[in-house]
Amino acid sequence: MVKSQLHNRYKAIVIGGSAGSFQGVVKILSNIPENFPLPIIMCLHRLKHVRHGFVEALSIKSNLEVREPYDKEGVKKGMVYLAPANYHMSLELGNYFSMSTEEMINNSRPAIDITLGSAGYVYKDRLVGILLSGANKDGALGMKRIKDRGGYTIVQDPDECMIPTMPNAALAVTEIDMKLKVDEIVKFLLDLAKLYKKY
Amino acid sequence: MKEIEIASLKRLTEFVKLNFGYDFTNYAMSSFKRRISRILELYNINSVENLITKLDTEKDFIETFIVEITVNVTEMFRDPSFWRVLRDDVIPGILLNHERIKIWHAGCSSGEEVFSMAIMLKEMGILNNATIIATDLDKDILKRAQMGKYTLKNMELNSKNYIRFQGNHKLEDYYSVKNNLAVLNPDLISNVSFRSHDLVKGDIFNKFDLILCRNVMIYFNQNLQNEVLRRFHGSLFKFGYLAIGSKESLIWCDIANKFIVVNNEEKIYKKFRD
Numbered sequence: 321m322v323k324s325q326l327h328n329r330y331k332a333i334v335i336g337g338s339a340g341s342f343q344g345v346v347k348i349l350s351n352i353p354e355n356f357p358l359p360i361i362m363c364l365h366r367l368k369h370v371r372h373g374f375v376e377a378l379s380i381k382s383n384l385e386v387r388e389p390y391d392k393e394g395v396k397k398g399m400v401y402l403a404p405a406n407y408h409m410s411l412e413l414g415n416y417f418s419m420s421t422e423e424m425i426n427n428s429r430p431a432i433d434i435t436l437g438s439a440g441y442v443y444k445d446r447l448v449g450i451l452l453s454g455a456n457k458d459g460a461l462g463m464k465r466i467k468d469r470g471g472y473t474i475v476q477d478p479d480e481c482m483i484p485t486m487p488n489a490a491l492a493v494t495e496i497d498m499k500l501k502v503d504e505i506v507k508f509l510l511d512l513a514k515l516y517k518k519y
Numbered sequence: 520m521k522e523i524e525i526a527s528l529k530r531l532t533e534f535v536k537l538n539f540g541y542d543f544t545n546y547a548m549s550s551f552k553r554r555i556s557r558i559l560e561l562y563n564i565n566s567v568e569n570l571i572t573k574l575d576t577e578k579d580f581i582e583t584f585i586v587e588i589t590v591n592v593t594e595m596f597r598d599p600s601f602w603r604v605l606r607d608d609v610i611p612g613i614l615l616n617h618e619r620i621k622i623w624h625a626g627c628s629s630g631e632e633v634f635s636m637a638i639m640l641k642e643m644g645i646l647n648n649a650t651i652i653a654t655d656l657d658k659d660i661l662k663r664a665q666m667g668k669y670t671l672k673n674m675e676l677n678s679k680n681y682i683r684f685q686g687n688h689k690l691e692d693y694y695s696v697k698n699n700l701a702v703l704n705p706d707l708i709s710n711v712s713f714r715s716h717d718l719v720k721g722d723i724f725n726k727f728d729l730i731l732c733r734n735v736m737i738y739f740n741q742n743l744q745n746e747v748l749r750r751f752h753g754s755l756f757k758f759g760y761l762a763i764g765s766k767e768s769l770i771w772c773d774i775a776n777k778f779i780v781v782n783n784e785e786k787i788y789k790k791f792r793d
């Protein structure tokens with residue numbers, strides 16, 4: 321562990337979270353500045369039939385624009401993307417999103433495994449995957465996929481998690497580069513941003 | 520699970536196209552790949568090459584393949600606010616100019632959307648003024664649509680949606696329970712014609728006042744979306760309506776300038792140029 325991989329070749333940050341992750345997400349978004357040089361792609365477990373409210377709740381705290389992308393929408397830096405209710409959200413080669421309504425995974429739609437796994441496939445070693453607090457094992461295989469494709473993997477320190485099942489599941493199936501507290505994740509992202517030229 | 524290579528997916532789609540006439544070459548890659556992984560797992564096949572062999576040697580496996588490759592997840596009154604707009608604005612708008620209303624459900628899956636439409640039109644007192652055509656690629660799912668039998672567990676969600684749609688009755692008024700299944704009143708769909716139809720290659724076969732194609736084109740790449748949208752445009756009367764899924768958009772498609780947005784939130788468009 322603890323090999324810090326700070327460089328400016330990353331193309332995206334992808335974040336998964338479930339029960340107990342909302343505070344962490346808010347803290348991350350409220351500390352990231354407006355001109356952040358990468359897209360932040362988030363898949364957070366949420367109520368299946370509540371279409372509205374979540375983007376709004378995150379937007380209040382975020383300096384970056386938060387949106388649920390449309391199917392086939394291109395990924396842009398300096399944006400925060402949130403997987404919509406009741407759809408799985410994937411990344412596609414060509415750097416755009418696609419949606420699907422296939423079966424739930426780990427009882428979830430959106431499933432973190434799908435967003436993280438497809439991002440791992442598309443961005444390979446140009447991706448940072450972050451998995452936060454949660455009560456099931458969704459996201460563990462997604463993190464493994466990111467690691468297998470050469471990406472950089474971070475879990476929220478289980479000691480800090482409200483419910484550590486999700487990070488622990490990831491730690492059990494793949495190599496995780498760093499266990500960090502939310503404050504340290506914020507610092508990591510800010511340090512990363514400094515390495516980008518136009519930032 | 521081992522990563523499936525794009526090259527082997529290409530071989531598979533070419534094989535299926537050549538031998539069975541279904542063309543998946545322009546399906547969205549990530550979900551298509553997951554569907555293939557799932558088939559490999561479900562049927563204990565250890566590679567895409569072996570899947571091709573199975574399709575080649577087992578006569579009927581292509582039918583299973585189609586059933587499994589398509590994503591049929593659906594609900595009655597999915598996105599209740601969409602159905603309210605349909606009832607309160609769109610349908611009355613059509614009836615201002617036409618006595619009869621022609622509707623096409625493209626990608627109707629197990630029929631929940633069709634029954635929702637029938638119930639809504641019945642409550643508006645105009646079910647008999649409607650001609651409804653419901654199509655899908657998957658023949659198996661079309662048969663299920665015509666039976667209109669749904670699990671009670673699904674009916675819980677359907678009922679919740681119906682309540683949020685603010686219908687005039689209770690959803691229970693439209694079905695009876697037999698063997699733990701909700702059986703929708705068949706009279707509701709006595710006017711509906713169900714047909715198998717492939718959006719990838721199907722020609723324009725009729726003209727409509729309203730086309731619903733929700734959560735179907737998300738499985739296509741943008742090229743195919745463009746093609747299909749062109750045919751939807753050709754299948755609509757001037758000032759006819761097109762409804763797509765809540766997470767889809769026409770913004771990027773070639774033909775966007777021939778439609779205007781009627782309701783951006785509910786993704787309802789209107790053809791206003793030929």
Ligand SMILES: C[S@@+](CC[C@H](N)C(=O)[O-])C[C@H]1O[C@@H](n2cnc3c(N)ncnc32)[C@H](O)[C@@H]1O
Pocket residue numbers: 421589590591592593594597625626627628629632654655656657660716717718719732733734735738764
């Ligand atoms: C997720 S369902 C959508 C059901 C319903 N419209 C809804 O929104 O709830 C997608 C349907 O599209 C059908 N489909 C997929 N490819 C198709 C094609 N090329 N032509 C016609 N239907 C297709 C599938 O068989 C499936 O039933």
